[in-house]
Amino acid sequence: MGSLNACDILDASLAGTGCLEHPLDAEEFRRHGHKMIDYIADYYNSVDKYPVRSQVEPGYLRRLLPETAPNQPETVDRIIGDVTSHIIPGITHWMSPNHYAYFPSSGSTASFLGEMLSAGFNVVGFNWMSSPAATELESVVMDWLAKMLCLPAQFHFSGGGGGVLQGTTCEAILCTLAAARDRAIARGSDISRLVVYGSDQTHCSLKKAAQIVGIPTSNFRAVSTRFSDSFALTGASLDRAVVADEAAGLVPLFVCATVGTTSSTAVDRLLEIGEVASRHKMWMHIDAAYAGSACICPEFRHFIDGVELADSFSFNAHKWFFNNLDCCCLWVKNPAALVAALSTDPEYLKNKATESRQVVDYKDWQIALSRRFRALKMWTVIRCHGVANLRKFLRGHVRLAKVFEGLVRLDRRFEVVVPRYFSTVCFRLRPVRAVRTGDEEVEEEIASGLNRRLLESVNAEGRIYMTHAVVGGVYVIRFAAGGTLTEERHVRTAWLVIKEHAEKLIDDVDILNW
């Protein structure tokens, strides 16, 4: 058998063809890596030129691509060419300064550099042993963040708690719910009697997590919220639901309170909910997926007052904290509960460090065994900017939302539907008085239809992109500022675009139906 060396892996026939000759040759990596950096930098320079929401039809890409994989290599240039011609038209430009849909996809230079390091080292940090720095850096930055958020000491490693970086809030809720469930089962409860509580505004990931961990569908409670409470879950309404369940012989298990709901950025009454949770011995999780990051600013910190009563707290750094997807920060007061539900200890992972009990093995804090070195990007983001500038950026986004809110309020045809707390404004064209029938329901229906058409018209054109929600039966358009590239001029233009479409629509409606 001949010797297998670089010459066997290098494909000499590819030399000079522009194809990769080796799966990981440092100089090929360098050459093509530089090319890709330029490609992405150019993309950021021109991202505002594309329709924000992709305008393609279902199946567009399958028609463009071959049905089977190529047998022979293709050049990197050709692939990049296909990204330009086939992929870019099919993506919605989440990084566009004119993207106001959903919540922002937070991306930054600093985070990208961290992502590069993470992909470059490509370590599989399941336990401390498999790459100590991956675990230790994560613990350190989670403590940094806990301090930035003024989380009580019980959430810090030094206070017996600790933080972990997961992919998404869905995973964070699933893990904490599994921990709560197993604690309850260990105390003698039957899984079929356990009840999970959120509000009708809670993110769908709670219901999904409850379903995954085996809570019967009939034991999931979406407690109603009201317009007059700005769609916040209150202690009183939660307590009513809990008391009724207890009376029926069920066992209250878990409540998820939200700071910044997806539909309208409502803030649940944490202090009241915490009191109810504590009285009924439930696990309380706070999902601050979107708004949590803002709470590093002293003026927003009050929104998480009550976190001291919670068992766990999470926010998505990929939403509004300059970390690229994905990055969810989760803290728990009692890591042992997570570990009890999620630990595994196979022989092939046994090692002295774990046995010494001096280290954290994050595989036991999450679903997956393999885990990326996500802490690198959080570390680069925090260090590249510093806490003072991060606060400044967040405040800048809130100020952009205020600018937009002011513009809406100046135009009597529009209204802001719910209070704006952060960088998202929920607004709509008011129910049209011209068709007043005296029947409010009919008015509301017409208004919903009109706003739906307005949103579709704006999005189809592509200069800006927003999405909608329905709160308390009211169809609202959501304007989520906070894109990393968004400046005030973009917001002002967005408002002009909206007004332009609204005017055309109102004209059309006047002629056709009124």
Added chain:
Amino acid sequence: MGSLNACDILDASLAGTGCLEHPLDAEEFRRHGHKMIDYIADYYNSVDKYPVRSQVEPGYLRRLLPETAPNQPETVDRIIGDVTSHIIPGITHWMSPNHYAYFPSSGSTASFLGEMLSAGFNVVGFNWMSSPAATELESVVMDWLAKMLCLPAQFHFSGGGGGVLQGTTCEAILCTLAAARDRAIARGSDISRLVVYGSDQTHCSLKKAAQIVGIPTSNFRAVSTRFSDSFALTGASLDRAVVADEAAGLVPLFVCATVGTTSSTAVDRLLEIGEVASRHKMWMHIDAAYAGSACICPEFRHFIDGVELADSFSFNAHKWFFNNLDCCCLWVKNPAALVAALSTDPEYLKNKATESRQVVDYKDWQIALSRRFRALKMWTVIRCHGVANLRKFLRGHVRLAKVFEGLVRLDRRFEVVVPRYFSTVCFRLRPVRAVRTGDEEVEEEIASGLNRRLLESVNAEGRIYMTHAVVGGVYVIRFAAGGTLTEERHVRTAWLVIKEHAEKLIDDVDILNW
């Protein structure tokens, strides 16, 4: 209110300091991105110089870093300097050509370029609508891969099935198990009676997934395997367990068969298991996390004969298919079962494309809502190399393992403990005849101790890194070839290193204890 524009976000005071002036300025991105490419290329050029397994002690990094986040920005150069001085000593170099531990962390230039695009576009592809290309490219490459693996048509989208990219096998198993559970519950089964089967060699993620979805711990079966079957799960032993459970009034739910177990790369008897699963109406999943990729080579395809009987099949492209972490490929025959267990349909995600039923919404095929554009890296890997070269690379790794196996077999002090099927060799120092006591158990214990000390001695020195397993009571050292940078000269050196440590150890033992 003054206008907020780039000047407000740009921090003029940082100009020329080397700090980032803006969270995402295209030219800053370009400048620092190029710097980072060079840093990582240089790392690949020198990665074989570092001790493969990190040599740090628990707590090393916390002692080096400040206790709180910096308030002011730091320069990218300083952060990169800290990566060199603080992080690199604390990582285990999974990308080193001398890393033979666990299974490889497969990384490549092509995948890195795909990762850059994914992080650069930073789209949140939860449903088709949120970025059509992300969904469509994923469906296309999963069909490409299904064809490369000769998976039956029922796993292709055109055949009513389909594939999805998840993070890890843990997630893939959790999702399929939840789907199987909900199907059984819908048919009237009680969760407390459902039973999950694997072997004593199955990856720990099966037990963890069973725990998470609420299967009682007492209903998890790790069916025993035998040395004489090369640690494969057989149909007969599975059937015995299933029949016993049925007799006890329990309901067989799910069996996970493995192609390439973690400890010894054993291959379960898929055809036999499939027959049992089908007879007892169980969901059969095939976990080919490590070895699945090899099956794109016709000569290895027979290892997944029987996949036609399975309900789902998965392999980790980040293990041995040149994709950076994380990337698990999962196919199911019946996506509707996944969707029934995992779908959510909140108002704020409603859109025309979903309502048209012409599109796939991958959020309903996985745990998380938010998802990265992982298909980009799989697409770049396949296209940059082509199927023919990918097969060549995989065969090259198998050939390296054969070289190592040959070296072990030539040295009578060592033995290969189980058959080598792929690129991993399980070997050990034979039980030492010099201390023959006639008692085999004592001999085995001494051998285990000796091999443990050999492995620790090799790893502590850092020139190469391997890990261990225990199969059938035998402590084995695992030599997993397949690192992207590994060449034959590395493997030959590794063998010299192992022999050198073994000789020293045998000398010491001779003097001290024998």
